[in-house]
Amino acid sequence: MRANGPLDAETILSATEDVLRRYGPAKATVVDVGKELGVSHAAVYKHFPSKAALRDAVSRRWLNRDRDALAAIASDTEIPPPRRLRSWLVALLAAKRAKAHDEPELFAAYQLLVTGNSAAAIDHVADLLGQLEAVLADGMADGSFRRADPAETARAVFTATTRFHHPGLAGSWTQPGIEHELDVVCALLLDGLR
Amino acid sequence: MRANGPLDAETILSATEDVLRRYGPAKATVVDVGKELGVSHAAVYKHFPSKAALRDAVSRRWLNRDRDALAAIASDTEIPPPRRLRSWLVALLAAKRAKAHDEPELFAAYQLLVTGNSAAAIDHVADLLGQLEAVLADGMADGSFRRADPAETARAVFTATTRFHHPGLAGSWTQPGIEHELDVVCALLLDGLR
Structure with missing residues (x-):
């Protein structure tokens, strides 16, 4: 009440x-x-x-709580872009896993939005892609990464790390060794970006 | 009867x-x-x-039908390893998508096995990783790919292409542009492997 x-x-x-x-x-x-x-x-x-509009708004607010912490990493120009990219991906996995574990019902509500291609889910991915793009653009500007279209490259990196952030795969985020798995994928992607 | x-x-x-x-x-x-x-x-x-043993065996037989076509690509030494890797990943997506679309009930049975970490699902992934590893080892031997542990590299490539083969994501395999998405991820991975 x-x-x-x-x-x-x-x-x-x-x-x-x-x-x-x-x-x-x-x-x-x-x-x-x-x-x-x-x-x-x-x-x-x-x-x-509508109920759909309410569910969309509640998930949006819930997702935005992580967005700001991730944005702080993405925009921290003190960290060289390759290391920043890796930290951001590690933080993304940690944030998603915490949400899935600590608030399973709200996570389930978010999964429904993803399955239904809702605006909240699409905007959340666009937010994350924007952050990634900024890190990649910084790295292309300072010579850490090869020049390419930062938006397309951001999408490729995001897609190549699907296993670590797609809500449909949340069940496997507590598998032992997942951090090492992400580490190896990061190393391969960073080699590809250089 | x-x-x-x-x-x-x-x-x-x-x-x-x-x-x-x-x-x-x-x-x-x-x-x-x-x-x-x-x-x-x-x-x-x-x-x-048991019912579980029967389900495991039927999925195993069903999955092996694709395995041989993919193995033929993986072992085709006429194709240079980078191009072979790309063809193999494209064929994997095509085979998985066809299975999900043409035989949804058998695909659903397979999804249950994956969720339950069954032996059939684990062996299927091990089969695919073995094929990938062979392509990578060929490429390391002929100088197309940088020398590294082929088994670990195979796992990294397989993980980085999760979006295109994990049965939990089958619903998104018919999205327009997915071939282009795979193409961009392949290009990034191939740059990382060189």
Whole structure:
């Protein structure tokens, strides 16, 4: 139940996260969110036109929590671009794995968005690609990486590391040796970028 | 219903494939396989000790149909190793996509094996890694690829192409542009191997 005050989008999103944590994405309903807030589901629909829009917004907010930590690595020009690329990929795996492990219901909600090609999932990937592109462009500028189209190269690196960030493969992120696996793939990719 | 004759493992596996195609892996039972053959399920259990063993054997046979075509590419020493590596990866995607599209029920049975880390799935990956390793070793021997541990390099290349062969990602293999995506990843990997 919320504290008194006007019902804003942020309050609804926090309540939706709680409801998703409790019931999981298959069972959680907008009525549950309304109950959590002590309002009707119609009041929720005033802010989010559909259950899909609400799910999209809650996943977007949840995904953005990692985005800023990753962006800080991507833009840290103190670290040489090859080492920065590797750190970023290691941090991406760590962040995704923590999300899958610590908040399985919210992760499951996100998996549904990915399967459905939702705007939240597409924008999240675009965000990550933008960060990667910045690291690659820095490396091309300072001569650590061979000159090429940074956007296309970012997509190639992201695709080549699918095993370490695609939500459909989350079940295998706790396998022993996955860090070493990422290390070997990074070394091969860095050799290709030089 | 089978023609008369002794009940052998091969006959049971063909019947199991038919039953899986008809009912899918969630619903197909050993009793269905027995009915298909006009025998009791006990007769089936004489050849395969459990439903899991039967499912493993049928997937193994089904997967091996592609293995030989891929092995022919991997061992074709007329093709220079870099081009051979690329052809092999393109053929792998084509074979996996055809299986997912043409035989969705058998593909679903295979997905269950992968999720369960079954021996059939592990052996299939080991087969593919062995083929990749042979191409890489040829390339290291003739100077097309830099010298490194061929087995570890094979694993790195296989991991970096997860997006194009992991059964958990089959839903995205029909996306337009996937061939171009593979092409760009191949180019990056080949640059890393040289």
